[in-house]
Amino acid sequence: MKRLAALLAALLVAPGALAQDAKKEIEKYQRMINDSSPAELFELEGESLWKKPQGPRNVSLERCDLGMGPGVLKGAYAHLPRYFQDADRVMDLETRLLHCMTTLQGRTREEATKRVFGNEDKPSEMELLSAYIAAQSRGVPMQPGGAHPKEIAAYELGRKLFFYRAGPWDFSCASCHGEQGKRIRMQELPVLSDPASARPVVATWPAYRVSNSQFKTMQWRINDCYRQMRMPEPNFASELTNAVNMFLTTTGKGEPYRGPGTKR
Amino acid sequence: MADPMKIRTTVGAEFTEVRVLMVHPMETGQRKDSSGNLVPIHFIQEMSVKLNGRSVLEGQISQAVSRNPVFSFRLKGAKAGDKLEIAWLDNRGERNRSETAIA
Amino acid sequence: MKGLLRFSLLAGLAACSTMPGTSLFSEKDFNDIQAVMMRDFHARGSAKMDRIAPDDLQKACNLSNSSPSLETAKALEAAQFATIRFPAGSLIGDWKRGQKIAQSGRGLQWNDKPGDAGGGCYNCHQLSKQEASYGTLGPSLLGFGKQRGNGMEMQRYAYGRVYNAKAYNACSQMPRLGYSGTLTEQQIRDVVAYLLDPASPVNQ
Amino acid sequence: MNPFRRRTLAAIALLLLPLRALAAWNKEAFQAKSAADALKSLGVSAPAESQDILIEAPQIAENGAVVPVEITSNIPGTRSIAVVVEKNPFPLVAKFDFSESAVPFVKVNVKVGESSFVRAIAEAGGKHYTAAREVKVTIGGCGG
Numbered sequence: 001m002k003r004l005a006a007l008l009a010a011l012l013v014a015p016g017a018l019a020q021d022a023k024k025e026i027e028k029y030q031r032m033i034n035d036s037s038p039a040e041l042f043e044l045e046g047e048s049l050w051k052k053p054q055g056p057r058n059v060s061l062e063r064c065d066l067g068m069g070p071g072v073l074k075g076a077y078a079h080l081p082r083y084f085q086d087a088d089r090v091m092d093l094e095t096r097l098l099h100c101m102t103t104l105q106g107r108t109r110e111e112a113t114k115r116v117f118g119n120e121d122k123p124s125e126m127e128l129l130s131a132y133i134a135a136q137s138r139g140v141p142m143q144p145g146g147a148h149p150k151e152i153a154a155y156e157l158g159r160k161l162f163f164y165r166a167g168p169w170d171f172s173c174a175s176c177h178g179e180q181g182k183r184i185r186m187q188e189l190p191v192l193s194d195p196a197s198a199r200p201v202v203a204t205w206p207a208y209r210v211s212n213s214q215f216k217t218m219q220w221r222i223n224d225c226y227r228q229m230r231m232p233e234p235n236f237a238s239e240l241t242n243a244v245n246m247f248l249t250t251t252g253k254g255e256p257y258r259g260p261g262t263k264r
Numbered sequence: 265m266a267d268p269m270k271i272r273t274t275v276g277a278e279f280t281e282v283r284v285l286m287v288h289p290m291e292t293g294q295r296k297d298s299s300g301n302l303v304p305i306h307f308i309q310e311m312s313v314k315l316n317g318r319s320v321l322e323g324q325i326s327q328a329v330s331r332n333p334v335f336s337f338r339l340k341g342a343k344a345g346d347k348l349e350i351a352w353l354d355n356r357g358e359r360n361r362s363e364t365a366i367a
Numbered sequence: 368m369k370g371l372l373r374f375s376l377l378a379g380l381a382a383c384s385t386m387p388g389t390s391l392f393s394e395k396d397f398n399d400i401q402a403v404m405m406r407d408f409h410a411r412g413s414a415k416m417d418r419i420a421p422d423d424l425q426k427a428c429n430l431s432n433s434s435p436s437l438e439t440a441k442a443l444e445a446a447q448f449a450t451i452r453f454p455a456g457s458l459i460g461d462w463k464r465g466q467k468i469a470q471s472g473r474g475l476q477w478n479d480k481p482g483d484a485g486g487g488c489y490n491c492h493q494l495s496k497q498e499a500s501y502g503t504l505g506p507s508l509l510g511f512g513k514q515r516g517n518g519m520e521m522q523r524y525a526y527g528r529v530y531n532a533k534a535y536n537a538c539s540q541m542p543r544l545g546y547s548g549t550l551t552e553q554q555i556r557d558v559v560a561y562l563l564d565p566a567s568p569v570n571q
Numbered sequence: 572m573n574p575f576r577r578r579t580l581a582a583i584a585l586l587l588l589p590l591r592a593l594a595a596w597n598k599e600a601f602q603a604k605s606a607a608d609a610l611k612s613l614g615v616s617a618p619a620e621s622q623d624i625l626i627e628a629p630q631i632a633e634n635g636a637v638v639p640v641e642i643t644s645n646i647p648g649t650r651s652i653a654v655v656v657e658k659n660p661f662p663l664v665a666k667f668d669f670s671e672s673a674v675p676f677v678k679v680n681v682k683v684g685e686s687s688f689v690r691a692i693a694e695a696g697g698k699h700y701t702a703a704r705e706v707k708v709t710i711g712g713c714g715g
Contacts, residue, residue, distance in 0.1 A: 022499075022631055025629060025630040025631040026629075026631050026633055028629050028630070029629035029631060029632050029633055029638075029639075030633075032627075032629055032639035033637055033639060033680075035639065036283075036334040036336065036639050036678060036680055037334070038285055038331075038332035038334060040270055040285060041267075041270070041285065041287060041332060044270070119298050120289075120331070121289070121297060121298070157399075157400075157403065159391075160391060160392065160396055160400060161400065161403075163391050163392075163429075163432070164392070164400055164429060165421070165425050165428055165429055165433070166404070166418070166419060166421050166425060167418050167419075168418055168475055168542075168543075168547040168548070168549070169475070169542035169543075169547060169549075170424070170425055170428070170533075170540075170542060170543065171540070171542070172429075175504075175540045176504065179504075181503070182502075182503050182504050183502050183503045183504070184490045184491065184502045184504065185489060185490055185500045185501060185502050185709065186499075186500045186631070186633060186709040187633070189504075210330075210634055210636055210637035211633075211634040211636055211637075212636070213330075213331045213332065213636070213637075226408075227414075227476050227477055227478065228476065230414065230418065230474075230475045230476060230547075231408065231414060231418060231419070232408040232409060232410050232411060232414045232415065232416055232418060232419065232477070233408065233409055233410075233411040233414065233477060234407060234408055235407050235408065235409060238406075238407035239403065239406075239407060240403055240404065240406075240407035240408070241407070243403075264633040264634050279674050292682070309596040310595075310596050313673070315672065318670075319670065320669075320670045320672050320673045321667060321668070321669055321670065321673045322667070322668040323665060323666070323667045323668075323677075324595075324596050324597060324601070324665065324666045324667075325664070325665040325679075326601050326661060326663065326664055326665060327661075327682075328656060328659055328661065328664040328665075328681055328682045329664060329665060329679060329680065329681055329682070330636060330637045330638075330680035330681060330682055331636070331637075333679065333680065334678075334679070334680050335677065335678065335679050336641075336676075336677070336678035336679075337673060337674075337676065337677060338673070338674035338676045339672060339673055339674070340671075340672045340673070340674060341672050342672075499707070499709065500709040
């Protein structure tokens with residue numbers, strides 16, 4: 001037993017030391033890809049899409065009210081998710097855009113959600129619009145809604161969902177995002193239930209992913225996590241995804257938005 | 265492929281930094297698209313940077329340059345208002361050219 | 368060998384109890400969450416809706432924030448241990464196939480093709496020296512076979528732990544790879560070989 | 572065609588080449604499958620190791636698809652910089668020719684197939700110099 005304990009002790013130190021400078025080098029990599037990132041391209045394309053008349057009513061989204069008045073973009077993303085009186089529910093950016101596509105442009109929900117997640121050959125409307133709109137909140141502290149009863153309920157539901165273990169692999173979000181200093185392979189795992197760890201994440205999503213040259217949104221992020229949790233697929237813009245998003249954004253609120261980010 | 269390039273210039277004391285973002289898939293010919301077929305090789309081969317009409321930098325690049333290439337260069341003796349021209353040619357003979365005044 | 372099992376059991380328990388004991392969920396919560404999930408998820412590929420209903424183990428772990436009382440843990444582990452079927456004969460398969468399984472993160476996801484299964488071991492564990500890209504959610508398994516030998520008892524321990532980790536640590540974050548149908552008996556033997564075979568990179 | 576005639580023809584052809592606005596793409600060098608062959612096709616032999624070539628690149632890249640590499644040559648009279656990723660299927664990644672009014676500096680995102688040395692080759696005064704940095708490429712995410 002003594003030999004084993006000594007060996008285990010040595011092991012615990014060795015990987016720790018390696019991890020430290022690996023962490024430093026990966027942070028350098030992240031800084032460098034943020035300096036020279038093609039994310040701007042998505043913002044530009046998103047702007048032209050925001051202004052492009054579409055749908056049976058042949059109207060652009062420029063009159064869409066993202067919570068700060070019709071067409072107001074400055075800081076709008078930083079105040080989402082929030083409660084919207086006209087829809088009587090809590091909405092994040094993509095959910096609100098879908099609302100405007102159906103109510104302003106007269107598009108059917110089915111058509112507007114046919115392709116919500118794109119690929120590197122063809123990004124989706126939601127991805128391009130998210131890039132442009134999020135960019136208009138640069139420098140504005142993240143401040144999602146938190147006073148309305150439905151906002152509080154969304155946060156509470158999101159918090160429970162974050163810790164709720166289910167599915168064939170018994171995972172919850174906290175299974176991976178629950179303990180400080182943990183990694184999946186070389187991927188650092190922020191503890192998203194801890195404000196200090198959640199703030200830099202919330203301030204840099206949505207983001208451009210260098211690994212597949214795609215621009216990714218929060219709805220995709222939550223969708224893809226449930227995929228890796230071996231769960232069935234969450235409905236796009238559902239109450240469930242908005243609740244998880246509300247919990248994450250509220251936990252990480254207060255940090256000035258500095259996205260869209262560039263990630264692995 | 266005539267998407268505009270995004271050029272940004274910053275005039276400094278010793279040199280002017282030029283950052284250019286080009287729209288190009290830079291396919292290696294090894295990637296499979298969403299329906300599983302190999303996407304044919306397609307990448308920028310040659311590029312040039314001209315200042316007031318005179319070539320100051322020539323580049324030969326390959327499919328090993330990342331998708332939507334981002335380059336940074338440094339030019340000496342450039343001043344605000346000078347004409348900066350960046351052009352590229354890819355392996356299919358497609359061309360693109362963007363011009364801007366140094367800010 | 369007995370002491371060793373207890374040692375890793377306690378270590379496992381300590382590693383995964385991340386939240387204080389206060390429970391986040393009440394029985395009522397389970398019904399509410401079940402209703403929201405049934406409404407806001409849909410089946411896709413192999414990921415069907417039957418995956419949403421929690422089993423007794425998941426309920427107990429949710430109720431206790433994954434740190435159940437000692438006797439609850441004992442009862443859960445006993446019930447989980449009963450689900451393990453140990454195949455006859457040697458439990459050591461082919462470590463080369465085991466390495467591929469350990470490297471692959473596939474299995475049971477809605478975009479995985481049937482038979483496209485992996486254990487995802489490197490996601491959470493260090494196993495061989497050569498693979499620098501390893502996770503740290505689970506303890507390092509470097510030199511696992513070299514330290515523990517590969518007698519029948521250790522083969523059963525390794526096989527059982529991969530088949531159903533909750534039989535040894537009730538609310539462990541490690542998936543029940545055999546019980547969930549992710550890995551076949553032969554695939555688990557191959558993973559055991561990767562852990563215990565002296566020729567495996569894990570033991571170099 | 573005897574070698575003498577071929578060489579003269581080649582020489583004449585060179586003279587007739589119009590002053591191309593774009594540097595002609597060196598097919599042979601870019602299709603070389605080893606770093607040595609690529610350098611040979613560029614007319615580079617036994618480049619001297621040099622401390623005056625600075626390579627700024629991440630030691631660990633979470634993904635090989637986009638690895639920012641910044642190269643500065645402080646060797647006086649540098650006229651070109653070539654970028655080679657030794658373990659790539661086609662090691663020669665890019666070659667930049669600088670006029671007098673361009674600083675011998677370039678920053679570019681490159682693809683690194685697997686952990687490899689990223690090598691820069693500078694040409695100055697008819698001689699060649701080189702430096703290299705290792706970039707480890709890891710598999711980020713859950714590998715599947």
